[in-house]
Amino acid sequence: MLRGTRCLLAMLAASLVAAAVGFAAATAGAAPLETDHALPNPTDRARFLWEPKQAAFERLEETLAAPRDAAERSQDDFDVVFYDLDLVVDFPSEGVGGDVTMRAVSLVDGLSTVILNLYDSMTVASVTGNLTSLAYTHSEDLVTIVLDEPVDTGETFEVTIEYGGVPAGYAFQFRTHEDAPIASTLSEPEGAREWWPCKDTPADKADSVRIAFTVPDDLVAVCEGLLTSEIDNGDGTKTFTWYESYPITTYLVSTGITNYASWVDYYHPARSDSMPITNYVYPEDLADALIDLDITPNGIGFFASIFGEYPFIDEKYGHKEFPWGGAMEHQTCTSYGRILITGDHHYDWVLIHELAHQWWGDWVTCRTWDDIWLNEGFSVYSEALWFEDLYGFEYYKDYMLADDSFGYFDGPIYDPWATFSRTVYSKGSWTLHMLRHVLGDRDDILETLALYASEHAYGTAVTSEFQAAAETVYGGSLDWFFQQWVYGENRPYYEYAWVATYYEYAWVASDAGDHWNVMLHVDQVQEDAGVFTMPIDIVLETAAGETTVVVWNDQWSQDFFFAVDDEPTALAFDPDHWILKHLDEGTGVALAVYDVAGRHVATLADGPAAPGVHEVSWDGRDAGGAQVASGVYFARLVTDAGDASHKLLRVK
Ligand SMILES: [Zn+2]
Structure with a gap:
């Protein structure tokens, strides 16, 4: 009895083809x-999401490294409960100042010194606590305050810093649009200290924040939380007071101040009637913004359905336009760059990105x-x-x-x-x-x-x-x-090859019957990282349909065997792209048969081959044309993308 053995040798397209x-x-x-x-x-x-933030951060890193480390250590001694910002913005001088009060709880016994972050370009006029004037110094961008009496663990204390000046960094900017003035902020990661004194770390959220801005009475100041009052001071100024009643970190405290046009949209959550979505844009961009921002209610509803209810549901969401080149996920009030308002939904992905930050960044904030x-x-x-x-x-x-x-x-x-x-x-x-x-x-x-x-x-x-x-x-x-x-760094570079052989008596499967046996060889060849462990989806195409096999790849060089009932016509390596990877292309192919002693018996293929499936039959003869004896042989496939070998059984 002679059982002819057919070998299917295959290579898949790799990197260049796959990338294309x-x-x-x-x-x-x-x-x-x-x-x-x-x-x-x-x-x-890059230009909308991270380049502006990174540039500002690098400028800050250059100036602040050593004193910041010391301040951070001492700031671990207290936990901020509340900030009250009562600030005046002066457009002609491009200045900002007023009073900032911090209420905090001591985490140590005998706390006597409190250090806050504030750029030296701002001038501190006084520091008070318990109605008493407190001693302080202001240097190296830190305000060091001596409390009037030491505070023990669990005790609350308050300090009020009266200060002002022209913010020197990039967090607080004065610009114009259509001849109207605008002041706006973007403080992530550590720019809050450029314009207000605070414990400027994402690790310590205040339980709530009150933000009041006094501005020219033809302008509107927009901040986090709810607008609790808008008072005309009768002197050409108005004071807008906002209250954020949810925990908030310093980099998410913001403002936008200009001649905003606004409108209110609504999100309808399951558990209450409606939540306002208040949008503030430049009057000249109102028509386009009405189009672009109209996906916001659906966006909130979608994320609420998969992540949990909108985290600031008792307040609002909304946008305020600002002159930055990107956008920033200020809590309950995303700042949205003018360039993103196109009137044709072109940058919906940015709007959705900032909205998602209300959950990831604002609700749950990176601690460091x-x-x-x-x-x-x-x-x-x-x-x-x-x-x-x-x-x-x-x-x-x-x-x-x-x-x-x-x-x-x-x-x-x-x-x-x-x-x-x-x-x-x-x-x-x-x-x-x-x-x-x-x-x-x-x-x-x-x-x-x-x-x-x-x-x-x-x-x-x-x-x-x-x-x-x-x-x-x-x-x-x-x-x-x-x-x-x-x-870790980098990614796996995979090379692979596969061979399918047909047996009347299955080699791999335990049950008898007709089977195709597939051997897949996978190499990892990256030089810039160690070996990666990943489950890899292998999808085999046969006349009967697709079969997905998941292989657990955790070695530099590894063979996998599996059996399918029908002849494989194609093999796809991670076709749904579940792995961040690189696949290398190979074109040289050699397929030869060896006996159990490793002696060459016959060459079935040798030379270049296009990526894809190639079928080769062996007629059971050696290189000299003679029928070989019954027994075990090996088909060895060598390709640029890896090697594979498979046992053949010749039966007479
Ligand atoms: Zn982001």
Whole structure:
């Protein structure tokens, strides 16, 4: 009896081809949907989302390193409860000043010195506490205050700083639009200290903040929370007082002051009638803004449905236009750059990104700037979830690929090389995308986010706390995942090859019968990172349909075996792009048969081959044309993209 053995040798297209396909898919995916919701391109992502913040941060880092460290240590001794900002803005001098009161609780016994952050370009006129004038110094951008009597653990104290000046940094800016003046702020990460004295760290949220701005009476001052009063002072000024009753960190306290036009939209949550969405824009941009911002109620409703109710439901959401080149997720009141208002929904992804920050950044805030991906990566990923909901899974995949279509991700996402960078935003989003598949699917990543939020709502969180939530959902350690994707750098470079052989008596499967046996060989060849551990989806196409096999790849070089009933015609490696990776292309192919002693018996293929499936039959003859004896032989496939070998059984 002679059983002919056929070998199917195959190689898949790799990096260049795969990348081209991915890019084409992204374009093709968007076109038929006839939507103006453009996919974010990496250049816009950079210029609207992180470049302005990063530039400001780097300027700050240069000037503040040493004294800030000392201040941060001493600031651990108290917990801020409340800030009261009562400020006057003077447009002719481009100055700001007034009184800021901080109420705090001591966390140590005998607290006698309190250090707050405030740029030296601002002048402190006095510091008082308990109706008493307090001694202070102001240097190295720190105000050091000596309390009139030491405060013990759990005791509350208050200090009021009277100050003013021309803000020297970039957080508080004076500009004009159509000849109207505008003053606006963007304080993330550490710009609050440029214009008001505070314990300027994301780690310590005040329970609430009152923000009052006195401004020329033809202008409107817009801030966080609810507008509690608008008083005409009768001297050409008005005072707008806002109250944020939810916990808030210093970098989220903001204002925008100009001749705003405004309108109110509504979000209708399940548990109450309505919540106002108050939008303030330049009068000349009102028509376009009415179009662009009209997705806001739907956006809130969508995120409320997957992340939990809008966190500041008893107050408001809204936007205030400002002259920055991007946008900023100020709590309950996103600041939105003029360039983003186009009247055709072109930058919906930015609006959605800032809205998502109300949950990821404002509701749950990164405790340290090393953990900034918990804000930014989560909000970029939230964009993808929004578009997946609108346009489906294929669009979602394109959305993820678009964020990996330009350049490279430098450094880790935890303690990143640049706080506001492509790595933090886009690789951070990819990390959630990958985690979703490791956990299972969309419901599992949403369950993780819900658990994480339930433990840190209105507070702060660090990366290890998010990992703990994910591990609860996963049911085991995810240290391998976080070490390589969050704390580690770079990505796997995979090379692979596969062979399918047909046997009447199955080699791999335990049951007898006709089977195709597939051997997949996977190499990781990256030189800039250690070996990556990931489950990899392998999709085999056969006449009967697609079969997905998940292989657990955790070695530099690894073989996987599986059996299918029908002849495989194609093999796809991670076709849904669940792994941030690189695939290498190979074109040289050699397939030869060896006997058990390793002696060459026959060459079945040798030379260049296009990526794809190639079928080769062996007639059971050696290189000299003679029939070989019964027994075990090996088919060995060598390609540029990796090697594979498979046992053959010749039976006579
Ligand atoms: Zn952001």
